[in-house]
Amino acid sequence: MHYAIVDFIADITQNALEAGSKHVSVRIDESESSFEVQVTDDGKGMDEGEVARALDPFYTDGLKHPGRKVGLGLPFLKQAIELSGGDFSLHSEKGCGTEVRFRFDEGNLDCPPIGDLPAALFSILCLPGDGDVTILRTRKAEGSPRAMAEATARGELSYELRKSELAEALGSLEEASSLALLKQYVMSQEEG
């Protein structure tokens, strides 16, 4: 099972890219009380039966890891959310794409830690595949005056990372020197 929320985000995004998507969009909206993520792709999609089986930990199509009898990505995410009081939804249409949306309740004691978000976003941008990735990240203040003050202290945030744009600015996302600059860039976005 994954340790932090960012591990789930990276896992789901990797699945989206591996579904042959041209474009994957990752939305991360953080507020004082919740951490909401939406991953949308335009890959091969799943029909109703496949959606149901995707949530079964003892089902795998056997293509990604031949010989393995389990597929734990989505089931573990769903379990983590059920244990800590959030929402989870999975919509998919065969041939059109898939949308995974989940929300963790940050006020819940059992909510997993968020983890190192900039590092996770950096590794998402480095995932292999031709598909473009857009990451939209916001952090808002809401609720009680105290919550507002705390959120403002942490800084409100809103930024977008687009893989194709970054690849163009850096020439390539495969050379070590480009990756060092990419990491510096992604880290700097969290600074507010």
Added chain:
Amino acid sequence: MARMTLDELRALRETKRQDMARRDVEGKDIQIIVGMGTCGIAAGAKQTFDAIVDSLQKHGIEDKVLIRQTGCMGLCYVEPTVEVVVPDMPTVIYGKMTYDTAEDLVVKHLIERSLLDNHILDRPAADIVKK
């Protein structure tokens, strides 16, 4: 660290590219070798090195010149020492090359192809040069 924009990222990449290009040896036939033993550094060889790099950039010939550092050349009494190797010109070791002489070195030796008469120390003595 403030939030970086895409344009700043492009600019940063360009700076890094230039830094890396300076270390590239391909297609560079002129060499400037700065003596950076303890004696050279004590006499200001680091400042000389930086001043030469700046001057090469200023005159736009950094892609033709390889600048490198070496240890003590055995001429500690006239540090900082700089050896200049230019094709079709004698190889010269200059002494007392403080940072304010860097511009002279680049303009006179590399561009005008004449020698800096007051700084020439020639080659080391014949008995320590392997013929």
